[in-house]
Amino acid sequence: MNYNFASRIGGLKPSAIREILKVTQDPSVISFAAGNPAPEAFPVKEMKQIADELFDERAAYALQYGVSEGYAPLRELTAARLKEKYNIGTPDDDLIILSGGQQVMDLTAKCFLNEGDTILVEDPSFIGSLNCFRSYGAHLVGIPMEPDGIDVDALERALKTEKNVKLMYLIPTFQNPTGRVMSLAKRRRVLELSKRYDVPIIEDNPYYELRYSGEYVPTLKSLDTDGRVIYAGSYSKVLSPGIRLGFACANKEVISKLVVVKQVSDVHTNLFFQMIAAEYLSRYSLDEHIAQVCAIYREKRDAMADALNKYCADTLHFESPEGGLFLWCDIRSGRDGRDLCTISGKKGVAAVPGIAFAIDPESTVPSIRLNFSLSTFEQIDRGCRLLGEAARELG
Amino acid sequence: MNYNFASRIGGLKPSAIREILKVTQDPSVISFAAGNPAPEAFPVKEMKQIADELFDERAAYALQYGVSEGYAPLRELTAARLKEKYNIGTPDDDLIILSGGQQVMDLTAKCFLNEGDTILVEDPSFIGSLNCFRSYGAHLVGIPMEPDGIDVDALERALKTEKNVKLMYLIPTFQNPTGRVMSLAKRRRVLELSKRYDVPIIEDNPYYELRYSGEYVPTLKSLDTDGRVIYAGSYSKVLSPGIRLGFACANKEVISKLVVVKQVSDVHTNLFFQMIAAEYLSRYSLDEHIAQVCAIYREKRDAMADALNKYCADTLHFESPEGGLFLWCDIRSGRDGRDLCTISGKKGVAAVPGIAFAIDPESTVPSIRLNFSLSTFEQIDRGCRLLGEAARELG
Numbered sequence: 001m002n003y004n005f006a007s008r009i010g011g012l013k014p015s016a017i018r019e020i021l022k023v024t025q026d027p028s029v030i031s032f033a034a035g036n037p038a039p040e041a042f043p044v045k046e047m048k049q050i051a052d053e054l055f056d057e058r059a060a061y062a063l064q065y066g067v068s069e070g071y072a073p074l075r076e077l078t079a080a081r082l083k084e085k086y087n088i089g090t091p092d093d094d095l096i097i098l099s100g101g102q103q104v105m106d107l108t109a110k111c112f113l114n115e116g117d118t119i120l121v122e123d124p125s126f127i128g129s130l131n132c133f134r135s136y137g138a139h140l141v142g143i144p145m146e147p148d149g150i151d152v153d154a155l156e157r158a159l160k161t162e163k164n165v166k167l168m169y170l171i172p173t174f175q176n177p178t179g180r181v182m183s184l185a186k187r188r189r190v191l192e193l194s195k196r197y198d199v200p201i202i203e204d205n206p207y208y209e210l211r212y213s214g215e216y217v218p219t220l221k222s223l224d225t226d227g228r229v230i231y232a233g234s235y236s237k238v239l240s241p242g243i244r245l246g247f248a249c250a251n252k253e254v255i256s257k258l259v260v261v262k263q264v265s266d267v268h269t270n271l272f273f274q275m276i277a278a279e280y281l282s283r284y285s286l287d288e289h290i291a292q293v294c295a296i297y298r299e300k301r302d303a304m305a306d307a308l309n310k311y312c313a314d315t316l317h318f319e320s321p322e323g324g325l326f327l328w329c330d331i332r333s334g335r336d337g338r339d340l341c342t343i344s345g346k347k348g349v350a351a352v353p354g355i356a357f358a359i360d361p362e363s364t365v366p367s368i369r370l371n372f373s374l375s376t377f378e379q380i381d382r383g384c385r386l387l388g389e390a391a392r393e394l395g
Numbered sequence: 396m397n398y399n400f401a402s403r404i405g406g407l408k409p410s411a412i413r414e415i416l417k418v419t420q421d422p423s424v425i426s427f428a429a430g431n432p433a434p435e436a437f438p439v440k441e442m443k444q445i446a447d448e449l450f451d452e453r454a455a456y457a458l459q460y461g462v463s464e465g466y467a468p469l470r471e472l473t474a475a476r477l478k479e480k481y482n483i484g485t486p487d488d489d490l491i492i493l494s495g496g497q498q499v500m501d502l503t504a505k506c507f508l509n510e511g512d513t514i515l516v517e518d519p520s521f522i523g524s525l526n527c528f529r530s531y532g533a534h535l536v537g538i539p540m541e542p543d544g545i546d547v548d549a550l551e552r553a554l555k556t557e558k559n560v561k562l563m564y565l566i567p568t569f570q571n572p573t574g575r576v577m578s579l580a581k582r583r584r585v586l587e588l589s590k591r592y593d594v595p596i597i598e599d600n601p602y603y604e605l606r607y608s609g610e611y612v613p614t615l616k617s618l619d620t621d622g623r624v625i626y627a628g629s630y631s632k633v634l635s636p637g638i639r640l641g642f643a644c645a646n647k648e649v650i651s652k653l654v655v656v657k658q659v660s661d662v663h664t665n666l667f668f669q670m671i672a673a674e675y676l677s678r679y680s681l682d683e684h685i686a687q688v689c690a691i692y693r694e695k696r697d698a699m700a701d702a703l704n705k706y707c708a709d710t711l712h713f714e715s716p717e718g719g720l721f722l723w724c725d726i727r728s729g730r731d732g733r734d735l736c737t738i739s740g741k742k743g744v745a746a747v748p749g750i751a752f753a754i755d756p757e758s759t760v761p762s763i764r765l766n767f768s769l770s771t772f773e774q775i776d777r778g779c780r781l782l783g784e785a786a787r788e789l790g
Contacts, residue, residue, distance in 0.1 A: 001593060001622055003648055004561060006509045012655050039455030047458075048450035055443035060434030063442075063635035099494060099661040106660045110530070114401045115510065132659035135505070166399060198396060227396055240458035242666035253398055260407045264527035265501045266494040270665040271637035 008115060008137040030383035032370040033350035035176070035325055038300075041293040041373075042240045043280065050279040054272065062272045068263040070097025070247070071274035077281040078233075078247055085287075086208075087222040088231060094255035096262065099269045101206050101234035101246040105129045107265065108167070108202055108230055108248070111257045113138045117166045120158050120199075122150050124357030124365070126176040129169060129204065139164075142359030145175065147319070149182025152189045159197040168199055172220055174207035174324025177357045177369040181322060184217050191220060194228045200254075206234040206246075207324040209290050212298035214322035227251035235277055237325070238290050243273040297325070297373055303380045304372040311388030316368075327370040328354075335394055337368040344390035349383045403510060403532035425778035427765040428745035430571070430720055433695075436688040436768075437635045438675065445674040449667065457667045463658040465492025465642070466669035472676040473628070473642055480682075481603075482617040483626060489650035491657065494664045496601050496641040499627035500524045502660065503562070503597055503643070506652045508533045512561040515553050515594075517545050519752030519760070521571040524564060524599065534559075537754030540570065542714070544577025547584045554592040563594055567615055569602035569719025572752045572764040576717060579612050586615060589623045595649075601629040601641075602719040604685050607693035609717035622646030630672055632720070633685050638668040692720070692768055698775045699767040706783030722765040723749075730789055732763040739785035744778045 082088035115137030123142025172182040203220045221231040235245040305320040316329040337353030354365030477483035510532030518537025567577035598615045616626040630640040700715040711724040732748030749760030
């Protein structure tokens with residue numbers, strides 16, 4: 001039969017990153033394409049111990065239906081840690097456990113965006129979120145990125161001139177794909193703009209604790225006094241992404257709406273792993289674990305920066321990021337990133353062309369995104385050497 | 396701040412069942428309200444063994460990001476079993492793993508229903524699906540239920556007269572809440588109507604294998620030759636609901652759309668438990684496990700039917716279902732089910748009033764839904780005795 005699909009999904013295509021991810025399942029390809037954490041960063045031994053005990057002592061509960069808000073001890077431990085370490089959350093806020101950070105975007109978009117409504121986003125930005133907003137028929141308006149974060153003047157112009165602006169979507173810290181950090185001054189201005197134009201903000205913050213140098217900058221949420229920020233957090237980068245655990249912290253009124261749409265979306269998030277995460281947080285120091293993970297990633301970031309300086313100084317320009325998982329490289333010749341990725345792919349190195357993160361799919365983006373967390377040091381060196389060869393061939 | 400939520404979620408309220416579920420966390424209450432499987436039906440020992448091996452041997456894969464289609468071996472094993480046992484699936488079909496049966500409804504609704512589009516549903520029907528369709532701003536039209544399933548003449552009238560009918564949502568086997576089975580003759584007519592009016596069908600079939608008496612009736616999907624049926628299956632009732640594993644089997648074009656919206660919804664379903672389920676299906680006989688589960692539930696169904704006959708024959712009328720998890724009781728006096736549930740609740744027995752499953756929330760539904768899978772035999776007897784007292788008090 002001929003299917004008459006809803007108009008909202010008409011323009012949606014599979015994510016370029018996902019398609020590349022499939023190609024890179026070829027083990028001979030060096031992948032700088034994905035956003036995967038390093039497997040050595042998963043606390044496997046600890047999770048196994050907890051899982052064993054859950055199966056022995058609490059299986060009837062852990063395998064049964066749970067509530068849509070999430071497992072209460074995990075909600076409480078998560079909220080307490082956010083408050084104590086980062087001053088995130090007020091007495092008017094609440095917290096819901098969701099199936100990864102992606103689901104925060106999905107359910108928040110569903111709650112706020114009518115078809116045709118406008119959402120302001122950094123340009124470039126994370127493709128998974130952009131496609132999520134597109135899947136609700138939203139109108140995306142890109143605001144340029146500067147070295148210290150979003151162009152706040154351009155943001156204000158858009159707030160003044162665009163119709164039906166319902167949300168701003170920002171990744172203030174270790175932005176994906178650029179790796180940049182929004183300055184504190186800009187954070188304060190963004191919050192002022194949110195207040196003046198009465199537009200709430202999604203603060204997507206999955207990389208916040210993956211800082212390898214420089215100083216912590218306060219989150220938007222910690223500076224938010226009147227419920228303007230919907231904070232999206234994730235355990236993907238600090239425990240494991242495959243378990244799909246994220247959370248939203250926002251005003252109680254917003255969380256109550258998220259609970260309702262969570263119920264009709266997938267009822268609740270895998271309860272067994274919510275319990276594993278809660279037990280992990282109770283028994284072990286997540287801070288110490290994160291410090292170990294950061295030590296690994298710091299070395300990998302530096303190894304990739306060194307290799308790019310060694311092999312690609314004449315062809316690529318980059319700023320080494322203070323954290324996160326990505327290096328954003330500009331192609332000095334101005335050629336489009338797709339051309340470079342095509343050549344490098346043939347040499348056995350996968351990267352993501354900048355166009356994947358652009359708001360306008362028809363634009364030219366002379367950049368590529370490189371992930372440094374997943375590869376070994378040997379792969380980083382060899383991959384950068386091949387990338388340099390590809391960049392010189394591209395000219 | 397004042398939040399300006401999307402119009403589609405304006406009318407959504409937390410599910411009555413979920414709210415009741417919370418009340419029944421009081422352990423002194425006998426709950427006939429939930430739809431929970433019995434914990435003794437979870438294959439805990441087998442899952443633990445597999446989990447141990449995964450942590451030891453394949454943790455780097457099992458805890459990493461996966462693909463949105465689902466873990467390939469689980470997709471293949473699920474599709475093969477559906478085909479071999481129930482003749483479900485054609486060469487034009489594909490299968491995606493989703494986070495429980497609920498997510499099949501969510502993503503299918505997102506792919507097919509523009510705001511204001513019509514979906515035809517059985518009346519009464521499963522509240523979780525009804526609220527899901529409402530959350531996309533759909534127009535729900537209820538079609539009455541008869542003892543042998545949906546009123547097919549009324550269904551045809553609706554197909555003729557309603558505007559923009561985009562989907563039919565049916566639970567043909569052990570319908571929730573009525574427990575009824577659609578006859579084979581009606582199934583054939585429903586498929587003819589789907590063809591004549593060019594409207595695809597969601598066949599929601601979570602209870603199919605929980606049959607305690609009578610003969611298997613072929614699924615709509617197994618009778619579907621040209622891709623009209625989107626089949627929603629679940630491992631919740633045969634393995635465990637807390638792990639959130641379900642699947643959709645449908646034409647490749649439909650599945651490709653579901654994959655795209657799955658990507659932007661939650662990326663993929665918890666990979667670790669997808670792998671546990673795949674290993675379980677490889678190593679053990681799910682058929683034998685289901686036979687054991689059915690033996691438990693058959694006894695419980697019979698115990699509840701006996702107790703209702705003993706304590707409530709003068710006040711409640713019911714037909715013992717051939718499978719599923721629910722007994723649907725009509726109140727002989729014609730009083731609304733809410734009144735009975737209020738009185739029985741005070742006596743320590745929770746049930747769900749029929750209104751929870753009605754399409755028109757303003758109607759009167761002189762019925763209640765009782766779950767028999769979760770309670771012990773002692774609770775079933777005592778709960779029905781208290782329910783009988785409540786029904787006599789109601790008058």
